[in-house]
Amino acid sequence: MLERRTKGGAKVTAEEADPDSHRWAHGWRRIMLATGMLIYPGLTALGVAHTASGAGAIAGYAIVAAFTGCYVITGVAVARGRSRHAELMAVVLAALFVAVLPFAHADAFFLGTGVVSFVSVLRPDWAARALAIGTLGAILLPWAVRPWHSGPGWFQALALLFTSLTVRAFSEIATTNRALVAARAEVARLASEAERNRIARDLHDLLGHSLTAITVKSRLAQRLAGKDAGQSLAEMAAVENLSRQALADVRAAVSGYREVTLAAELARGRELLRAAGVVADLPHATDSVAPANRELFGWVVREGLTNVVRHARANRCTVVVGDGSVEIRDDGRGTGPGAGDGKGLAGLRERVAAAGGSVEAGPLSPRGWRLRVTVPSDTRRHLRPPHDPVREGNP
Structure with a gap:
């Protein structure tokens, strides 16, 4: 039985993952096919009535009744996935089919149809041989056994052949359907996991920057409180705006419509560095950057300046942007928590890798840190589909 595991490790069958498709393979169609058999x-039994009488007829009817009961039991075992039990049945x-031959003659091969059909389902590698033996037996045995006074069992052979092929075809369709259901369930799980990772990465990048800016501006407002009340109030107003923007960013990230632009991130970064007391050497224009790279470089600038x-x-931070690259340098200590191995940089590497680019991060000599992202100039990519509703101004 096809199955997958949830994130917690529990087994979940493909049928449980998609009950509608499960009903296609195991519902009324299978019941109708099995009942029709x-x-x-x-x-x-009609054949027994024509070829036997007295005790022979009673024995024939008893064998047919026993076959019918065993057939139902076998069908239930197959439906419940008890292959070993079904094979024994x-x-x-097969034994009951052989036992009824003396009483039903050629018509006994109607029971052989059920035997061959079950073999084709339970042992697909035996299906061709069982079908050939059953069909040839239905044709040749009535002709070879002279006391039966009958010719080749063409009708019984055709019934066995086409019914067994139909059952085998249905079994193949049901197996393929279950495999497709399992694959679809796995695709849905992977898509859900990818979406969770995207949201986690976006929230880290968005909130990391916003909360850092709020912290820096709150400290600045505290320092200015006793010196310049007006400026302190202005900084607190900026904190309020940042918190509102952070909330909007979180909602946008969860809904999947977050858009980052390089120009906006440079403007925010300049304000963040100023509040932190860091001299900002940032470009004022982004015309030199390829339009396809501006959103990605916006994420780079956000993560780099936050760190x-x-x-x-x-004391000083410099950002240099070009057509296919962006570089962030500072004259700080070059080491510390999150420098080079944090979650933010890991998420940034994922974004850049998806765009076909590369990330270089490491200390500078004699001090400082450099983050550089390069995207091949011949790489044509879009972080969103070409007709993304956000880019076209639709909600």
């Missing part, structure tokens, strides 16, 4: 014991069905303020203890 019960016509063959009835035809065999199939052996019993400068949080970890670098720098």
Whole structure:
């Protein structure tokens, strides 16, 4: 049985993952097919009535009744996935088929149809041989056994051949359907996991920057409170705006419509560095950057400047942008928590890798840190589809 595991390790079958598709393979279609097969014991019983009488007829009817009961038990075992039990019952069905031959003659091969059908489902590697043996037996045995006074069992052979092929085809369709259901469930799980990772990465990048800016500006407002009340109030007003923007960013990240631009991140970064007391050497224009790279470089600038303020203890920070690259340098200590191995940089590496670019991060000599992202100039990519509703101004 096809199955997958949830994140917690619990087994979940493909049928449980998609009950509608499970009903296609195991619902009324299978029941109708299995019930329709019960016509063959009835035809065999008619054959017993024509070829036997007295005690022979009673024995024939008893064998047909036993075959019918075992057939139902075998069908239930197959439906519940008890293959070993079903195989043992199939052996019993084969024995009952052989036992009824003296009483039903050629019509006994109607029961052989059920045996061959179960073999084709339970042992696909035996299906061709069982089908050939059953079909040839239905044709040749009535002709070879002269006391039966009958010719080749063409009708019984055709019934066995086409019914067994139909059952085998249905089994293949059901197996393929279950495999597709399992694959779809796995795709849905991977998509859900990828979405969770995207949200986690965006929230880290968005909130890391916003909360750092709020912290820096709150400290600045405290320092200015006793010296310049007006400026202190202005900084607190900026904190309020930042908190509102952070909330909007979180909602946008969760809904999947977050848009970052290089120009906006440079403007925010300049304000963040100023509040942190770091001299900002940032470009005022982004015309030199390829339009396809501006959103990605915006994420780079956001993450890089946030780390400068949080970890670098720098006096100066420089950002250099070009058509296919962006570089952030500072004159700080070059080491510290989050410098080079934090979650933010790991998320940034994922973004850049998705764009076909590379990330270089490491200390400078004699002091400082450098973050450089390069995207091949011939790489044509979009972080969102070309007709993304956000880019076209739709909600």
